[in-house]
Amino acid sequence: MIINESLRLYPPVIQLVRKTGREVRLGKLIVPANLQLIIPNVAFHYDPQIWGQDAQLFKPEPFSEGVAKATKDNMAAFLPFGMGPRICVGFNLATTETKIALSMILQRHSFTLSPGYVYSPLQFLTVRPQHGVQVMLHSL
Ligand code: HEM
Numbered sequence: 001m002i003i004n005e006s007l008r009l010y011p012p013v014i015q016l017v018r019k020t021g022r023e024v025r026l027g028k029l030i031v032p033a034n035l036q037l038i039i040p041n042v043a044f045h046y047d048p049q050i051w052g053q054d055a056q057l058f059k060p061e062p063f064s065e066g067v068a069k070a071t072k073d074n075m076a077a078f079l080p081f082g083m084g085p086r087i088c089v090g091f092n093l094a095t096t097e098t099k100i101a102l103s104m105i106l107q108r109h110s111f112t113l114s115p116g117y118v119y120s121p122l123q124f125l126t127v128r129p130q131h132g133v134q135v136m137l138h139s140l
Pocket residue numbers: 011012013016017079080081082083084085086087088089090091093094
């Protein structure tokens with residue numbers, strides 16, 4: 001839940017790129033060949049019709065019953081790892097590593113944000129905290 005919600009609000013990759021190999025029909029649109037399409041996945045992640053008027057807030061609960069429920073079966077509403085044949089090949093590795101790292105930390109420590117932390121998301125190739133995320137660990 002919290003991993004998905006973090007990836008919804010701060011997807012490291014904020015847009016996907018595709019290029020048409022031939023003319024294709026997309027609903028009512030005819031898209032010519034060799035056209036580059038930019039898919040702004042971060043915009044879908046903040047869509048109030050899916051995520052509510054407070055879409056900018058960190059609220060992991062909608063993911064409690066899985067991504068399909070959270071997105072109301074709209075596959076394109078949550079695309080941190082892309083979609084289709086070119087979906088991120090590291091998707092499972094990245095998710096599993098994050099779960100392992102978090103559970104190793106949380107078995108022995110709790111943590112709070114350091115007073116020196118400054119909220120500073122920055123998009124430069126990927127989205128990252130410009131000044132890092134300083135936390136204070138407390139032994140359990
Ligand atoms: C939180 C971590 C990660 C995020 C958010 C992420 C996100 C993405 C996204 C959005 C794409 C483009 C998918 C598309 O165009 O539909 C992608 C592609 C890719 N990712 Fe990741 N990724 C992550 C971790 C990893 C890791 C750990 C690896 C390798 C061990 C990896 C390897 C790749 C590769 C090779 C591609 C290109 C796949 C292709 O074009 O067929 N990624 N990733």
